[in-house]
Amino acid sequence: xxxxxxxxxxxxxxxxxxxxxxNHTKVLLSARKLFAEQGLDAQIDEIARDAGVGVGTVYRHxxxxxDLLQALADERFIGLAEAAQAALEVEDPGQGxxxxxxxxxxxxxxxxxxxxxxxxxxxLCRMAAERVEMLRLTGEVLARAQASGDIREDIVxxxxxxxxxxxxxxxxxxxxxxxxxxxxxxxxMLAGMRA
Amino acid sequence: xxxxxxxxxxxxxxxxxxxxxxNHTKVLLSARKLFAEQGLDAQIDEIARDAGVGVGTVYRHxxxxxDLLQALADERFIGLAEAAQAALEVEDPGQGxxxxxxxxxxxxxxxxxxxxxxxxxxxLCRMAAERVEMLRLTGEVLARAQASGDIREDIVxxxxxxxxxxxxxxxxxxxxxxxxxxxxxxxxMLAGMRA
DNA sequence: GACTATACGGAATCTCAGTTCCGTTTGTCG
DNA sequence: CGACAAACGGAACTGAGATTCCGTATAGTC
Numbered sequence: 447x448x449x450x451x452x453x454x455x456x457x458x459x460x461x462x463x464x465x466x467x468x469n470h471t472k473v474l475l476s477a478r479k480l481f482a483e484q485g486l487d488a489q490i491d492e493i494a495r496d497a498g499v500g501v502g503t504v505y506r507h508x509x510x511x512x513d514l515l516q517a518l519a520d521e522r523f524i525g526l527a528e529a530a531q532a533a534l535e536v537e538d539p540g541q542g543x544x545x546x547x548x549x550x551x552x553x554x555x556x557x558x559x560x561x562x563x564x565x566x567x568x569x570l571c572r573m574a575a576e577r578v579e580m581l582r583l584t585g586e587v588l589a590r591a592q593a594s595g596d597i598r599e600d601i602v603x604x605x606x607x608x609x610x611x612x613x614x615x616x617x618x619x620x621x622x623x624x625x626x627x628x629x630x631x632x633x634x635m636l637a638g639m640r641a
Numbered sequence: 642x643x644x645x646x647x648x649x650x651x652x653x654x655x656x657x658x659x660x661x662x663x664n665h666t667k668v669l670l671s672a673r674k675l676f677a678e679q680g681l682d683a684q685i686d687e688i689a690r691d692a693g694v695g696v697g698t699v700y701r702h703x704x705x706x707x708d709l710l711q712a713l714a715d716e717r718f719i720g721l722a723e724a725a726q727a728a729l730e731v732e733d734p735g736q737g738x739x740x741x742x743x744x745x746x747x748x749x750x751x752x753x754x755x756x757x758x759x760x761x762x763x764x765l766c767r768m769a770a771e772r773v774e775m776l777r778l779t780g781e782v783l784a785r786a787q788a789s790g791d792i793r794e795d796i797v798x799x800x801x802x803x804x805x806x807x808x809x810x811x812x813x814x815x816x817x818x819x820x821x822x823x824x825x826x827x828x829x830m831l832a833g834m835r836a
Numbered sequence: 837g838a839c840t841a842t843a844c845g846g847a848a849t850c851t852c853a854g855t856t857c858c859g860t861t862t863g864t865c866g
Numbered sequence: 867c868g869a870c871a872a873a874c875g876g877a878a879c880t881g882a883g884a885t886t887c888c889g890t891a892t893a894g895t896c
Contacts, residue, residue: 463863463872490854500875501855511854568815601829605821611814612826616807621759621766626800631807634796638833658842658893684883695845700885 470507472497477514478521481559486515486566488559512570515563519574522560526550527578533587540596544636546587547610554614555628561614564607575607598641609635665702667692672709673716676754681710681761683754707765710758714769717755721745722773728782735791739831741782742805749809750823756809759802770802793836804830 462470476497480488490511494501508514529549536542554561564571575581585603592599613635617628657665671692675683685706689696703709724744731737749756759766770776780798787794808830812823 465863466873469873487853489852494875502857502875503873505855506873509855565810565814605825608811608814608821609826609829612807612809612811614807615760615810616803618760619803619806620763621770621802621806626803630800631803634804634833635829636833638829638831660893661843664843682883685885686883689845696885697845697887698843701843704885706884 466507469497469499469503472499473504473507473514474517478518481515481518482557485558486562490514512567515559515567516570516574519560519563519570520577522553522557523571523574523578523580525553527580527583530580530583530587534583534590539590539594543587543591543597546584547606547632547636550606550610551613551628551632554610555617558618561611561618564611564614580607592641595641597639601639661702664692664694664698667694668699668702668709669712673713676710676713677752680753681757685709707762710754710762711765711769714755714758714765715772717748717752718766718769718773718775720748722775722778725775725778725782729778729785734785734789738782738786738792741779742801742827742831745801745805746808746823746827749805750812753813756806756813759806759809775802787836790836792834796834 473493477488477493480493480496490504491501493514494504497504504514508517526549529546533542533546536545581603584606588597588601588603588606591597592601613628613631616631617626668688672683672688675688675691685699686696688709689699692699699709703712721744724741728737728741731740776798779801783792783796783798783801786792787796808823808826811826812821
């Protein structure tokens with residue numbers, strides 16, 4: 447927990463047996479589903495049951511609950527990085543920015559564990575983010591939108607993940623009634639960021 | 642957890658012994674501090690230690706961790722209700738709204754447990770909110786600001802707690818660097834809500 | 837000052853998840 | 867078709883933290 451796990455540093459190029467590969471996928475699939483639905487405290491036992499394997503099998507593939515979460519976070523951040531990359535291809539910088547924010551907001555609101563991990567397991571997220579150079583990519587998307595005069599100059603790259611996190615929570619907040627949709631919240635947030 | 646606790650419905654007018662009254666206060670004080678600092682998973686044992694009493698004493702005053710949290714939430718919502726009341730007294734409706742939002746944002750960011758409870762213990766918060774008619778008050782503060790043309794017409798009262806919750810989280814998010822201050826986030830959010 | 841209902845303290849208990857272990861099953865290879 | 871390493875399943879083990887219990891201490895009262 448404290449010291450960032452060392453993770454099989456060397457090449458784990460071990461060729462898995464066919465059933466092992468199959469189970470690995472099944473576990474990841476169920477985990478993705480259950481964590482997204484229930485958040486970080488989805489239970490390993492339930493994931494195993496859902497995947498149709500024993501707990502032991504889950505643990506052989508992912509020695510720790512946190513390792514499993516790390517794998518899932520990595521997937522998510524790869525998606526985010528691709529979205530940022532795509533945003534940079536869009537001709538209109540402002541629109542590219544909006545598209546990136548929209549993708550991020552959707553992912554964040556659809557995956558409860560992701561938004562919880564962002565403030566309960568910062569180390570894990572930071573690691574996943576660094577692996578895809580998320581901050582740099584985010585910065586580029588933002589800078590382009592600022593250069594074109596679409597977004598306020600005082601916003602910094604680090605604000606983006608924070609704002610997206612906030613959005614994730616605001617939307618989930620069920621303290622009062624039907625609650626706002628993520629689109630509406632995003633719209634308000636973007637309005638506040640426009641130059 | 643599921644069914645809203647019944648709570649001593651009748652008058653608990655029992656006169657407490659002097660030491661009991663004293664301890665009740667000490668526990669509440671320590672709990673407020675530790676929950677604010679550490680969030681919902683501050684431990685009862687530690688609260689007891691900090692208050693200088695035994696665990697048993699904590700439990701006599703608050704049969705459950707949740708009961709203790711309820712008491713603290715009630716305090717917080719009383720403060721929020723007073724802030725809303727005060728906002729209604731301010732001559733300029735827009736300014737009243739801003740002041741109310743500012744107070745809410747500050748409380749939310751300074752009390753980690755409060756912001757966590759908003760999405761992990763919705764029942765408890767809803768109860769605290771209803772006791773002070775929070776939604777009605779919030780609605781009045783908002784309506785006044787909308788009538789005067791300061792705030793967008795499409796914002797509804799239910800959005801306010803959601804937005805404030807989001808703010809609480811955005812500010813705590815330490816995934817990247819120094820993170821934004823709550824004032825800056827609030828400013829962006831208010832900018833997005835202006836008519 | 838003695839009496840007793842209230843409170844107190846904190847060791848012991850309970851519960852719930854994460855994790856480990858080991859006997860059994862199954863792919864893979866010759 | 868064996869042989870055997872690789873994987874599997876799931877009961878049992880652990881640790882953490884909430885909650886209970888009960889013998890002891892004390893405020894309030896006569």
